[in-house]
Amino acid sequence: MKKYIGIDIGGTSVKYGLVDEDGIVSNKASFKTKDTDQEGLLNDLVAAVEKIKSVDANIIGIGVSMPGVVQANGFLTTSGAVTCFTGINLKELLEAKTGLPTKVENDANAAAVAEKWIGSAQGIHDYLSLVLGTGVGGALVINDQIYRGAHARSGEFGWMIVEDDDIDVEMGTLNFRGATVIGLIRRYNQFSEQPVDDARLIFKRADAGEALANNILKSYYHSLAKGIINLEVAFDPAVVIIGGGISANTEFIDNLNKTIEEVKKIHNSIKNLDLPPVKAAKLKNDAGMIGAVYQLINA
Structure with missing residues (x-):
């Protein structure tokens, strides 16, 4: 079964876990968001990825949900309460640091399509x-x-x-x-x-x-x-x-x-x-x- 890492970045905390190809989440954890420290938050995200990879080495990609105006290519025109990420291409940065294909999506959009996949909009x-x-x-x-x-x-x-x-x-x-x-x-x-x-x-x-x-x-x-x-x-x-x-x-x-x-x-x-x-x-x-x-x- 294919496995992925799901990350949900919020202004207060970051939630992450192992997500399989059926949308089932396991090994969930979280940490406090460093919303004014871009490098520190990036390092925390990479550490979270490594933690999940230590549980399952067969990870084939990362999906990231976060607030703000998120362009289709992963560039953050705005980033809501996570102010330190405004104006960066989070997809490119995470791919460079983790070596894994990454998709970054606006949090409301991510929540909407999740409901289509296995929720109330199936x-x-x-x-x-x-x-x-x-x-x-x-x-x-x-x-x-x-x-x-x-x-x-x-x-x-x-x-x-x-x-x-x-x-x-x-x-x-x-x-x-x-x-x-x-x-x-x-x-x-x-x-x-x-x-x-x-x-x-x-x-x-x-x-x-x-x-x-x-x-x-x-x-x-x-x-x-x-x-x-x-x-x-x-x-x-x-x-x-x-x-x-x-x-x-x-x-x-x-x-x-x-x-x-x-x-x-x-x-x-x-x-x-x-x-x-x-x-x-x-x-x-x-x-x-x-x-x-x-x-x-x-x-």
Whole structure:
């Protein structure tokens, strides 16, 4: 069986593991990201590769997932929170240091294609993927291929304007309205005397009858529903996949679908259309590693 190394680089930590040709991940480990030390982070990545190679010497390639605008050739126009990698060709550097073929992919794109391989989008050729975390990332898959756009910026769904804000337009974007951290948690903490750092507490307080939590969640669902409807009527996907930690909450997925239906009913042009369903992503924390390896296999 063919074996690969999957690496998922985040602003806080780097996850890595052994990924086989069926997408099964084993020997997982992680280390803290040195986000201001380019050489140090590169050395850590090479050390991780060597560690996995010591477990299985038959590694035939590396798949890397990371934030930012990632060109098809592995050049990082931007690199999100991993600022030290902006402006480098990570593919070329890793290939030179490890001797292994390498594919570098944007993290949202990697998560999206992982769901196509062994997740919630199996057998689906056209779909959208949104990842709700600190902000809102995403990917658009058309005819089984990631659509990158003219500048490799396709899928930046968080920049969409979904609410009015005359003072700062960005505060009305899906990032600041539909993301988990700078959306839901930030808005709740603006008004709460008991701030939270975990969205699950907002759901618990809503279930306990707290008016603020219920009102914030209602507004949150509404903004997210509008953003998703905009994407559905623009691209006509077969399904919309939602990733990020909040997607594991079945109450969240159910209420989001209900809110989409409520908004659709008062939109005369689309109220009689069957819009695609919204489903939770299946692969959770391993999606980046799995998707990056999938892109390497199909390069």
